[in-house]
Amino acid sequence: MKPVDLRSDTVTQPTPAMREAMMRAPLGDDVFGDDPSVNALQERIAALCAKEAALFVPTGTMSNLCGLMAHCQRGDEYLVGQMAHTYRWEGGGAAVLGSIQPQPLAQQPDGSIPLADIEAAIKPDDAHFARTRLLALENTWGGQVLPQAYVDQACALAHGRGLATHLDGARLFNAAVASGRPAAELVAPFDSVSVCFSKGLGTPAGSALVGSREFIGRAHRVRKMLGGGMRQAGVLAAAALHALEHHVARLAEDHANARLLAEGLQGLDGVSVAPPHTNIVFVDVVPAKAAGLVERLKAAGVLCTGLYRLRFVTHLDVGRADIERAVPVIRAALH
Numbered sequence: 045m046k047p048v049d050l051r052s053d054t055v056t057q058p059t060p061a062m063r064e065a066m067m068r069a070p071l072g073d074d075v076f077g078d079d080p081s082v083n084a085l086q087e088r089i090a091a092l093c094a095k096e097a098a099l100f101v102p103t104g105t106m107s108n109l110c111g112l113m114a115h116c117q118r119g120d121e122y123l124v125g126q127m128a129h130t131y132r133w134e135g136g137g138a139a140v141l142g143s144i145q146p147q148p149l150a151q152q153p154d155g156s157i158p159l160a161d162i163e164a165a166i167k168p169d170d171a172h173f174a175r176t177r178l179l180a181l182e183n184t185w186g187g188q189v190l191p192q193a194y195v196d197q198a199c200a201l202a203h204g205r206g207l208a209t210h211l212d213g214a215r216l217f218n219a220a221v222a223s224g225r226p227a228a229e230l231v232a233p234f235d236s237v238s239v240c241f242s243k244g245l246g247t248p249a250g251s252a253l254v255g256s257r258e259f260i261g262r263a264h265r266v267r268k269m270l271g272g273g274m275r276q277a278g279v280l281a282a283a284a285l286h287a288l289e290h291h292v293a294r295l296a297e298d299h300a301n302a303r304l305l306a307e308g309l310q311g312l313d314g315v316s317v318a319p320p321h322t323n324i325v326f327v328d329v330v331p332a333k334a335a336g337l338v339e340r341l342k343a344a345g346v347l348c349t350g351l352y353r354l355r356f357v358t359h360l361d362v363g364r365a366d367i368e369r370a371v372p373v374i375r376a377a378l379h
């Protein structure tokens with residue numbers, strides 16, 4: 045039997061309707077700026093975020109890096125969560141390629157960085173220090189929706205001190221669907237946003253960076269420099285346009301399946317499962333039970349990631365029946 049693949053929401057196959065949309069897409073050469081599908085996608089995602097402009101990029105990592113490098117110069121720094129993707133999971137790109145110094149700050153369990161810590165980390169204008177230029181947040185963070193009141197306060201604090209703000213919104217639409225707030229409202233306090241189409245939205249590749257026209261103009265130069273200028277990229281943009289049309293509201297199904305999984309794993313000794321906000325379920329396991337767990341689950345037909353903290357991610361290619369099949373398998377492995 046086909047394994048239930050809960051490693052990530054990136055493992056999805058394009059649906060037949062998405063492939064059809066990709067086949068039909070009108071194409072141009074996006075480096076010349078004349079790919080109609082890329083242009084349509086950029087306009088659509090900018091409108092959904094209520095910003096002026098957008099830039100289609102191959103990956104979320106490149107999208108964040110274009111954003112950081114468009115906001116910061118060599119010798120500037122950005123404030124970022126200790127466990128944030130833009131700091132911890134992107135190969136140090138901001139430092140390596142942008143000469144931008146990260147100032148990582150400890151996060152609370154809900155993903156927030158205390159406002160006092162943000163305030164204290166903003167360096168005075170003094171030759172000893174890097175210039176603090178940017179605050180970068182992430183929503184969803186570890187599958188949790190950031191409290192919007194916190195987002196508003198943190199961005200107001202940053203702007204009040206002359207910093208720009210960037211949101212890594214790889215799973216922005218999960219946050220929008222889970223909170224019942226439009227994406228535009230969630231990103232309103234930010235100067236720029238990165239959104240992934242290849243996670244819960246289910247496309248083969250592609251992300252977008254969104255912001256003011258002037259900012260996107262600078263990011264466009266960076267994208268070219270990083271080697272991210274693509275030609276008939278409309279085949280991918282068409283998949284993203286299809287996903288924005290058909291795969292946003294259905295994220296609620298992924299969230300319901302995550303809750304079903306979390307509920308199904310309650311009541312086991314030495315195992316704790318937090319109720320998921322969106323499509324990611326973390327299962328904490330005492331060390332005595334953790335040995336070889338991922339491999340044993342794989343042998344039993346359920347794929348996940350982690351060690352003491354297993355991570356299960358629901359997505360487009362996992363239905364309710366798959367979760368119902370996975371629950372007893374995982375329970376048996378955790379027993």
Ligand SMILES: *Cc1c(COP(=O)(O)O)cnc(C)c1O
Pocket residue numbers: 103104105106108129130182212214215240242243251
């Ligand atoms: C997946 C992800 C990204 C981008 O990852 P790519 O694999 O480069 O597309 C950025 N931030 C977060 C929070 C992510 O989950």
